[in-house]
Amino acid sequence: MVFTSLNFLLFFPAVILLFYITPIKYRWATLLIASYFFYLNIEPVFGLLTAIITLSTYFFTRLIDKVNDDKTKSKYMYLNIAIVLLPLFFFKYFTAINDGIFNILDLYEIRWVLPKITFLLPVGISFYTFMAIGYTIDVYNEEVEAEKNIGIVALFISFFPLILSGPIERAKNMIPQFKSDLKLNPANFSIGLKLMLWGYFMKLVVADRLAIYVDAVYGNLAHHNGDTILFTSLLYPIQVYADLGGYSLIAIGVSKILGLDVMHNFNRPFFATSMAEFWRRWHMSLITWLTDYVYTPLAFSFRRYGVSGIVLALMVTFVLSGVWHGATLNFVVWGVLQGVFLSIEALMNKRKTKMENRYSLKSNFLYVAFSIGLTYFLFSISQVFGRAVTFEDSIIVFEKVILERGSLFLDKTTLAYASIGIFMLLLSDFRDEYFPKKMLLFNNKHFVIRLGSYLCVALLILWIGILNGGQFIYFKF
Template sequence: MYINIAVVLMPLFFFKYFTAINDGIFNILEMYEMRWFLPKIHFLLPVGISFYTFMAIGYTIDVYNEEVEAEKNIGIVALFISFFPLILSGPIERAGNMIPQFKSDLKLNHTNFSTGLKLMLWGYFMKLVVADRIAIYVDAVYGNLSHHNGDTILLTSLLYPIQVYADLGGYSLIAIGVSKILGLNVMPNFNRPFFATSMAEFWRRWHMSLITWLTDYVYTPLAFSFRQYRIFGIVLALMVTFALSGIWHGATLNYVVWGLMQGTFLSIEALINKRKSKIENQYGLKSNFFYLIFSVCLTYVLFAVSLVFAYDASFKDALMVFDKIIFKRGSLFLDKTTLAYAFIGVFMLFLSEFRDEYFPKTLLFFNNKVFVIRLVSYLCVALLILWIGVLNGGQFIYFKF
C-alpha cells in the first residue's frame, strides 16, 4: 500500500513542487553570488492532477482496509480516477460510491435529465453571474494593491470568499449535474457554508468532498495515533491535517499560512468547545437571533482573513493587505456597473440559500409543482446569465490545482 501511494504521489510532487524547489535553489545560489548555468525549468501542470491523485490514494487505502474490493477491470479503475466531469475541480469521489454505479446498467431517463439540467443551470449562474462578475473587481484591486486604499481592499477581501464559493460551488453543481444526466449520483460538495456558526461547522459544509477525504485518510489516523495526548492530540492532528491541505493547494508560504490559520481556528474551537456549549445552554444563546447573526458573521470574517493568503499573490502582498486595511484608510473605489451586477447575483444566491436553510419547503421555483412557475424560473435565470453573466471563458479558480 505504501509503495503504491508513493508511486501515485510522485507525479504530483514532481509537477507541482519541482518548480518551487528549483526556483528556491536558484534564489539561494544567487544570494551568495553563485551562478548555476542550468536553465530554470517550468512545467505545465497536468490537468486535474491534485484531484485524481487524491481519488487514486483513496481507492488504494479503501482496498487495503477491505472497504471495497479490488477492481479487476483496469478500464473501470481508469474511468473512476479520470471521470471527466470530476477531474478538473472535483468533487473528490470515493470508489465505494462510483465503481458500483459504473458497473451497473446505466440508462438515460427523463427525471435524471431534468434534475441534471437544473443543477447545471444554477451552477452556470453561480459561476458566470456571481463568481466571474466579482472577479472583475477583485482582480482589479488585488492585482494593483499599491494603488488602492484600505477601505477598498477591505471590501475586496470580504467579496473574495463569495467569489471562491460561487466559482468552485458552481463548477461542482455543473459536474454533479452532468453526472446526473448520465445516471450517476455524485456526492454534494457544498451545503450553504456561509450560514455556519463556527469554523468546525463551516468545514462540514465547505468543499465537503475534500474535508471528508482529509478526515478519513489523514485526520482520523493521526488523531488515533495521538490519542494519548487527549485534547492536545486532536489539536496536533488538526494542525498537521490543515498544513497538508495548504501544501496540497500550492507549494508557497501563503498556502502553508492559510492551512495553519485554519488549523489554529479549529484548534481554538476544540479547546473552548465545552465551556462555549455550557455558556450557550445556560443563557439559551443557540436560539438567540442576534447571537446566531454574530456567530455567522464572525465565521465569515475569519475565513475571509485566511483567504487573503490564498489569492495568487506573494506573502509580502498578503501582509500589505492587512497593513492597508488597518493603517491606510480612504474612499472606496467603486466600479458601479460591475458591483451592481454582482450585487444582483449575490442577492439572488443568498436569497435562495436562505430559503433552503430556513424555509426549504416554501417559495419553490425550480421544483414548483406548477409547470408555468418552473418554466418562468428557468427562463429568468437563463436570461440573467446572458444579460449580466461574464461570457468570456474565464477560468475556474480550482483548475490550477
C-alpha cells in the same frame, strides 16, 4: 475544454447521444472514451499521466487484494501511494523547490545563470491523485474489493465531469454505479439540467463578475487603500464559493443526466456558526477525504495526548490541506490559520456549549447572526493568503487595511451586476437553510412557475454573465 466553453456545449450532447445508443453492458466504455477525449483535448500528455496512475493503481490494488500477509499488503499500499504522489510532487512542487534553491545560491553569489526550466501543472492532478490514493487505502482496509476490470478503474480516475476540479469521489460510491445498468431516466435529465443551470449562474454571473473587481484590486494593491482592499477581501470568499460551487453543481448535474449520483460539495457554508461547522459545509469532498485518510488516523495515533493530540492532528491536516492547494508560503500560512481557528474552537468547545445551553443562545437571533458573521470574517482573513500572489502581497494587504483609510474604489457596473447575482445566490441559500419547503421556484409544483424560473435565470446568465470568462479557480490546484 471546460464546462463554460462552446466546445463543451457541443461535446456533452454528443456524449449523451452516444451513451444512450450504446448497449447498457458497454456504456461504461463509452464514458471512458469520452473522458479521455475530454482530457486529451486539454493537453495530450496529461492523458498519458492519468493512464500511468491508473495502471499503477490497478496493479497494486489487485496485489493487495490477493495477498493475506498484512506487512506485504502494507508494502504494496505505500508503494502505490508513493508512485501516485510522485507526479503530483514533481509538477506541483518542482518550481517552488527549484526557485528556493536558486534564491539561496543567488544569495551567496554561487549560481551560474542558465535558462530557467518550468513545467506546466497537469490540470486536475490533485483531484484524481487523491481519488486514486483513497481507492488504494480502501482496498487495503478491505472496505472495497479491488476492481478486476481495468477499464472501470480507468473510468473512476478519469471520469470527465470530476477530473478537473472534483468533487473528490470515492470508489465505493462510483465503481458500483459504473458497473450498474445505466438506463435512460427522464427524471435524471430534469434534475441534472436544473443543477447545471444554477451552476452556470453561480459561475458566470457571480464568480466571473466578482473576478473583474477582485482582480483589479489584488492586481494593483499599491494603488488601492485599505478600505477598498478590506471590501474586496470580504467579497473574495463569495467569488470562490460561486466558482468552485458552480463547477461542482455542473459536474453533479452532468453526472446525474448520465444516471450517476455524485456527492455534493457545498452545503450553504456561509450560514455556518463556527469554523468547525463551516468545514463540514465547505468543499466537503476534500474535507471528508482529509478527515478519513489523514485526520482520523492521526487523531487515533495521538489519542494518548488528549485534547493536545486533537489539536496536533488538526494542525497537521490543515497544513497538508494548504500545501495541497499550493507550494507557497501563502498556502502554508493559510493552512496554519485554519488549524489555529479550529484548535481554539476545540479547546473552548465545552465552555462554549455550556454557555449556549445555559442562556439558550442557539435560538437567539443576534447570537446566531454574530456567530455567522464572525465565521465569515475569520475565513475571509485566511483567504487573503489564498488570493494574494505572494506572501509580501499578503503583508501589504494587512498593513493597508490597518493603516490606510480612503474612499472605496467602485466599478459601479460590475458591482451592480454582481450584486444581483450575490443577492439571488444568498437568498436561495437562506431559503434552503431556514425555509426549505417554501418559496420553491425550480421545484415548484406549478409548471408555469418552474418554467418562468428557468427562463429568468437563463436570461440573467445571457444578460449579465461573463460568457467569455476565465477558467475555474480550482483548475490551478
